[in-house]
Amino acid sequence: MRGAVIYAPGDVRFENLDDPKIINPTDAIIRTVATCVCGSDLWPYRGAEPIGDPHPMGHEYVGVVEEVGSEVANVRPGQFVVGSFATSDNSCANCLNGWQSSCLHREFMSTCQADYVRIPNAHGTLVATDEHPDAELVPSLLAVSDVMGTGWYAAVAAEVKPGSTAVVVGDGAVGLCGVIAAKELGAERIITMSRHESRQKLAREFGATDIIAERGDAGVARVKDLTGGIGADSVLECVGTSEAMRQALHSARPGGNVGFVGVPHEVAIDGEELFFSHVGLRGGPAPVRRHLPDLIDRVLTGRINPGKVFDLTLPLDQVAEGYRAMDERRAVKALLKP
Amino acid sequence: MRGAVIYAPGDVRFENLDDPKIINPTDAIIRTVATCVCGSDLWPYRGAEPIGDPHPMGHEYVGVVEEVGSEVANVRPGQFVVGSFATSDNSCANCLNGWQSSCLHREFMSTCQADYVRIPNAHGTLVATDEHPDAELVPSLLAVSDVMGTGWYAAVAAEVKPGSTAVVVGDGAVGLCGVIAAKELGAERIITMSRHESRQKLAREFGATDIIAERGDAGVARVKDLTGGIGADSVLECVGTSEAMRQALHSARPGGNVGFVGVPHEVAIDGEELFFSHVGLRGGPAPVRRHLPDLIDRVLTGRINPGKVFDLTLPLDQVAEGYRAMDERRAVKALLKP
Numbered sequence: 001m002r003g004a005v006i007y008a009p010g011d012v013r014f015e016n017l018d019d020p021k022i023i024n025p026t027d028a029i030i031r032t033v034a035t036c037v038c039g040s041d042l043w044p045y046r047g048a049e050p051i052g053d054p055h056p057m058g059h060e061y062v063g064v065v066e067e068v069g070s071e072v073a074n075v076r077p078g079q080f081v082v083g084s085f086a087t088s089d090n091s092c093a094n095c096l097n098g099w100q101s102s103c104l105h106r107e108f109m110s111t112c113q114a115d116y117v118r119i120p121n122a123h124g125t126l127v128a129t130d131e132h133p134d135a136e137l138v139p140s141l142l143a144v145s146d147v148m149g150t151g152w153y154a155a156v157a158a159e160v161k162p163g164s165t166a167v168v169v170g171d172g173a174v175g176l177c178g179v180i181a182a183k184e185l186g187a188e189r190i191i192t193m194s195r196h197e198s199r200q201k202l203a204r205e206f207g208a209t210d211i212i213a214e215r216g217d218a219g220v221a222r223v224k225d226l227t228g229g230i231g232a233d234s235v236l237e238c239v240g241t242s243e244a245m246r247q248a249l250h251s252a253r254p255g256g257n258v259g260f261v262g263v264p265h266e267v268a269i270d271g272e273e274l275f276f277s278h279v280g281l282r283g284g285p286a287p288v289r290r291h292l293p294d295l296i297d298r299v300l301t302g303r304i305n306p307g308k309v310f311d312l313t314l315p316l317d318q319v320a321e322g323y324r325a326m327d328e329r330r331a332v333k334a335l336l337k338p
Numbered sequence: 339m340r341g342a343v344i345y346a347p348g349d350v351r352f353e354n355l356d357d358p359k360i361i362n363p364t365d366a367i368i369r370t371v372a373t374c375v376c377g378s379d380l381w382p383y384r385g386a387e388p389i390g391d392p393h394p395m396g397h398e399y400v401g402v403v404e405e406v407g408s409e410v411a412n413v414r415p416g417q418f419v420v421g422s423f424a425t426s427d428n429s430c431a432n433c434l435n436g437w438q439s440s441c442l443h444r445e446f447m448s449t450c451q452a453d454y455v456r457i458p459n460a461h462g463t464l465v466a467t468d469e470h471p472d473a474e475l476v477p478s479l480l481a482v483s484d485v486m487g488t489g490w491y492a493a494v495a496a497e498v499k500p501g502s503t504a505v506v507v508g509d510g511a512v513g514l515c516g517v518i519a520a521k522e523l524g525a526e527r528i529i530t531m532s533r534h535e536s537r538q539k540l541a542r543e544f545g546a547t548d549i550i551a552e553r554g555d556a557g558v559a560r561v562k563d564l565t566g567g568i569g570a571d572s573v574l575e576c577v578g579t580s581e582a583m584r585q586a587l588h589s590a591r592p593g594g595n596v597g598f599v600g601v602p603h604e605v606a607i608d609g610e611e612l613f614f615s616h617v618g619l620r621g622g623p624a625p626v627r628r629h630l631p632d633l634i635d636r637v638l639t640g641r642i643n644p645g646k647v648f649d650l651t652l653p654l655d656q657v658a659e660g661y662r663a664m665d666e667r668r669a670v671k672a673l674l675k676p
Contacts, residue, residue, distance in 0.1 A: 093568050094592050102592030254440030264609030271605025280620035283613040
């Protein structure tokens with residue numbers, strides 16, 4: 001089979017690789033129907049994370065089951081399945097508490113920009129749809145496996161409630177999905193911080209009621225203007241930089257909540273500042289598996305259409321162009337079709 | 339009148355001071371019935387916080403109303419009242435959200451180790467009891483104005499729920515009150531981290547089911563042993579040091595919550611570590627006013643007896659000895675009687 005391998009910053013190649021095989025009885029092999037490039041893939045691509053030896057890339061996927069290990073009973077060959085970037089047995093104490101992305105047997109996916117993928121913990125990770133979905137639903141189902149699942153979790157962690165005011169920091173694919181989530185969870189006012197016109201437009205389409213183009217203290221001041229001077233009930237931090245975290249914490253009202261889902265890069269939170277802010281803070285890799293049945297249902301019934309975040313579709317063998325387009329901000333998110 | 343004044347680390351004096359006067363129409367003057375020394379008073383006393391010019395001390399109080407400003411309608415002269423270390427108008431947006439300790443007109447109390455005290459925002463801060471309480475209830479009502487209110491908030495911020503497991507980091511007066519709160523909120527298992535025998539005993543009396551004497555990683559390992567390897571649902575951080583915060587964060591399970599109420603001193607939280615922990619974190623000065631009616635009721639009906647944290651009672655003019663005894667750990671908390 002063939003798949004993407006990163007060699008160095010800016011150097012992603014599409015190569016011949018060994019076919020994946022069942023290693024553990026809880027594994028499955030899927031034939032990839034769609035995969036994509038994640039904002040987090042850009043960290044090593046931009047040299048902001050060490051790469052080490054050349055290695056495969058990709059952790060978002062939908063596909064058709066080819067083969068299952070002897071202990072995988074929940075899905076069978078031929079079924080269309082959606083998974084998560086973090087695999088889980090869905091039966092350990094953390095999974096039973098709803099924190100499948102902290103599963104005691106968790107393995108992060110990292111080989112999904114390929115024709116075929118081995119899914120560890122397939123029994124607790126994959127969810128099959130009743131039928132093979134129509135082609136136009138595939139992008140949204142793919143989104144559920146990471147960006148939509150992550151945006152959803154950001155809104156849940158930020159405790160978005162009906163009638164509340166939510167701020168979304170970050171207008172990448174996760175932030176845009178966060179807008180969808182805030183809307184679905186009943187936020188009355190959804191303020192998106194964005195300075196890119198096409199993303200602002202999509203944010204509005206997804207439910208944003210206000211757009212703030214300013215950043216830093218000026219952006220926070222605008223949030224305060226829009227929230228009676230005290231800040232927002234819920235803030236979704238969907239970037240992962242120190243500035244974005246600062247902006248998020250300062251945008252929340254006392255007693256409000258920040259959900260942070262951008263993997264933090266050199267972010268330190270001052271204890272005293274957090275203390276006096278009265279803001280609640282929770283982050284982490286999204287427990288996508290917890291939300292998967294609900295999100296798949298919302299996609300299949302047409303309630304949400306997160307697949308719109310894909311503004312570039314490429315054949316899988318042009319994966320390198322997908323990275324380039326996202327790095328150069330020519331695309332929000334690139335979908336790849338084997 | 340007379341009151342405590344701090345001059346330098348280790349130097350607290352009891353001196354003649356001007357009688358307090360009504361300055362704003364929302365002020366009240368109370369005659370102090372009981373006040374005390376707070377663990378946080380020890381920070382400047384130990385030279386860990388700058389003192390600047392000599393200034394009065396104390397922020398915990400119960401008393402009898404002497405005089406009220408023209409806009410104070412909720413209490414009247416002669417009534418016994420309980421307040422909070424943070425004053426609030428109880429009507430601004432933050433107060434209405436339940437975050438009175440972030441009141442837009444908040445003033446922190448700082449002159450309470452004295453015969454008489456001016457209470458700013460008295461209209462939104464003071465709660466009167468129906469009758470003057472029996473003398474033996476006074477220590478518990480005093481505790482409600484800070485340590486019990488703070489321990490309660492720590493448990494609320496840590497989202498203690500019926501049947502849950504709670505860990506209390508810190509065996510000072512706030513930590514001990516945190517045990518009471520965790521018990522009242524229904525925690526089934528309450529693990530207190532303490533290495534002082536007398537405090538362990540009081541913790542058990544208040545409802546602790548397990549005591550851990552180890553600190554740091556060894557303490558965390560013991561918590562894991564007692565919680566099926568994953569950590570506690572709720573952790574109350576009642577110290578404010580970097581080590582205590584670290585211990586608290588590492589003791590919580592993925593998806594668990596840390597409520598932190600010790601004012602953080604040089605505490606920095608690593609964003610990436612917090613992210614992957616999946617732990618929710620909320621701190622701050624306790625919104626005592628939110629919980630005051632409920633806590634006063636629990637004291638008056640005998641459900642809780644937080645006054646037991648006072649293991650030393652002194653005449654107010656011996657306030658300096660109160661500081662010394664707490665600094666030298668001869669006392670958990672010193673009550674002062676004018």
